[in-house]
Amino acid sequence: MNKVIFSAVFAFVLAISGTAQAMEDMDHGSTAKGGSFKHAAMTDGIHAEFQVMSLASMNMSDPDGKTHHVMAMFMKDGKKIEKAVGKVKLIAPSGKEQVGTLKDFGGGNFATNFNIDEPGKWGVICLFKDDAGKHTVKFWYHSM
Ligand SMILES: [Cu+2]
Numbered sequence: 001m002n003k004v005i006f007s008a009v010f011a012f013v014l015a016i017s018g019t020a021q022a023m024e025d026m027d028h029g030s031t032a033k034g035g036s037f038k039h040a041a042m043t044d045g046i047h048a049e050f051q052v053m054s055l056a057s058m059n060m061s062d063p064d065g066k067t068h069h070v071m072a073m074f075m076k077d078g079k080k081i082e083k084a085v086g087k088v089k090l091i092a093p094s095g096k097e098q099v100g101t102l103k104d105f106g107g108g109n110f111a112t113n114f115n116i117d118e119p120g121k122w123g124v125i126c127l128f129k130d131d132a133g134k135h136t137v138k139f140w141y142h143s144m
Contacts, residue, residue: 005133030139035046037132042068047075048137050126055113070100072126080108086128088112090141096140102128116143 030039037052051071054063058069070088074081086102100112116122122141127134 002028005134018144032142035099037141039137039141039144041137042140043135043137044132045076046081046130046135048128048135050124050137052116052124052141054116058081063112064113066115068114068116069111070114071075071111072123072128073110074104074130075108076130076132082106082108082132083126084130085108086112086126087112089123089125089127090114090116091123091125093122094118101127110130116141119143 028042030037032038035054039050039052041048042101049072053069053071054065055067055069060069060137070090072086072088074084084102084104088100088102090098090100092098096118098114100114102112103112104110110128120143122143124139124141128137130136
């Protein structure tokens with residue numbers, strides 16, 4: 001009997017945490033959990049999501065020795081935007097700048113690599129263009 005009640009409570013807790021997770025994913029702002037950084041923002045009616053990850057954590061390497069992968073995804077009216085072009089600019093804590101062109105990985109997934117070699121607050125600016133025009137998203141990435 002106790003076992004049944006425990007199972008029911010456990011299932012309920014799982015259902016609630018699943019809902020909370022889904023709601024959190026819709027939030028706009030930054031989250032950093034277990035080495036994975038995410039940022040979401042709304043711009044011109046477009047929901048933009050970014051993820052910054054070290055290539056080492058993905059067991060990947062870059063031919064030019066870059067250290068991090070910045071991924072971007074854009075959604076409008078609940079659908080992924082599959083046709084977009086854009087650039088990402090990173091400004092290091094020291095003021096040094098890098099620009100990467102978003103590579104289209106298909107299915108509405110875009111990414112580019114950077115060399116994140118200084119601890120501190122990095123400014124990230126993404127300029128992208130879809131059928132409706134040009135859009136901008138800015139956020140901070142903290143490198144440990
Ligand atoms: Cu949004």
